[in-house]
Amino acid sequence: MLTVPHVTSYLTEHFADDDFGTLPGYERRGGYAAARKALTEMSPAEVIALVKDAGLQGRGGAGFSAGLKWSFMPAGTDKPKYLVCNADESEPGSFKDRILLERGGHQLLEGILCAAHATGAEKTFVYVRGEYAQPARTLSRCIDEAYEKGYLGPDVMGTGFRHDVVLQRGAGAYICGEETGLLESLGGGKGQPRKKPPFPAQYGAFGMPTTVNNVETFSHVPHIVRNGADWFRSFGTEKSPGTTLFGVSGHVVRPGLFELPLGTPLAEIVLEHAGGVPSGRSIKGVIPGGMSMPILPADQLDVPMANEFLRERKTMLGTGGVMVMDDRTCMVRVACIVTWFFRDESCGQCTQCREGTGWLNKIVRRIERGAGSSEDIDILLDVAGKMEGQTICAFADAAAWPVQGLLRHFRDDFERHVREQKCPFTESFEL
């Protein structure tokens, strides 16, 4: 039972209408006009310039300029070029791409067509996480409809441009959301990330020039092509234009998805839109952008939700997954869940990550059950510090940051466990 966003804007405006997911329903609401405009009235360079001017940042976590990324695709090569749509959404706390797939399949395909024209890609591989069987079926139906209508295939919209879309399902591995891990998996291998360089624009899917973008990133593109860069910049901040989908979960009255401009204060999202924590309780901490992103304490919710502001608080927007914890929450238990996840999902390639994630988990579990010592807290920080920036991909950093964030703001929770030799938070959630 998939609910539509509580607050909508241009991306999710029609998500409550069931026929928006069908090709006729999508076209009735102006769908595919942007792809037609891009293909017939704009050169590839113009589309790239437009997306650059709009300032669209990737919505998969890193926040890199989408237009700039497209411009890295080599021109004048005789190799086939590919796009990859990263629909492997697995960041704990994040569920926006699932709803974009379920409710906005044609919007995604239209964004892919615009990007294909801009980069000269002949084929797009959409890699959907294995557990998203239902969203994959829904998107697969949209792809079939687009082929039947001639919007995909050898002669897209009668322009002579060829574009195919292939959907591949993952099979349950968080690391396949990392773009080079994804490329390895797409190629039929273990999803172990590649060393960069070479970057995917030089050596991507099947060794060919490739651009990888997140589902949401593609989904913004038709709106930019239709309405222009200035319109897009009327949402959000100067450095982070547009809206994004904030998924709010945890201890809130009204959990769900909210499409709001980038730069919306975290307090407005949590207290106003999601209704705050149930009465009689107060907020203890909020993870602002999915589990990899360091937590913020209750007195920092004034932060505008855009990377230029979040970085000042030593955290990032990530995937917009906002996880709210009330005053009963034991932050050492939170650390147990976080470190277990990364221990479980490390691909095992790099020693610092494989061993580091295991040790982080072992030590926080020891502290949680009351068997920790005060040196353990320093060891945690030491191990986390040695995992950062040392590995092939950013997974080890993503495992270290939340532990550092918890110790930065809630060190007292850890110290109380050590002092009292037990968990002092008797009303906290169960482990």
Added chain:
Amino acid sequence: MDEGRPRVVISRSARQRIDAEIAKYPVRRGALLPALHIVHEERSHVDPEIAVELAEIFEIHPVDVMEVVSFYNMFYSTPQARHHAYVCTNLSCSLQGARGLLRGLAAHLEVDEHGNTADGRIHLGHEECLGACAYAPMMRVDDTYHEDLDLESAKRILDGLS
């Protein structure tokens, strides 16, 4: 036919679907994950005979197939229960009582928190975040998500499985 060949175990219709997937990729091996999904629709796991046959189709070594099978949580190399029921126990779901739900279901089914029912009907386990964080707690039963659960509604879902 070569006497040494193993008997063909992948069904004709599955083989046709695998060939259709291979045609979509610039390199045969690109269709290995799709092929493994197709095989898992018909059988609970990839046994050595299947691995040998897939290796022939993809022109790779059987160990390459098994290496991929073992890397991914949704592929299996040993016989499985008829249904998989996984409770998400990541942070948002745990904040909403997922651990208690998992324990309650384990007691109801008389299995460990990771185990098969005696009749081979259900494998119960936990899974990492499934992308349903606002609708917690939740569980995935085979291909279907069940959200906003409590112990009673979750028990009814499992009791209804054949």
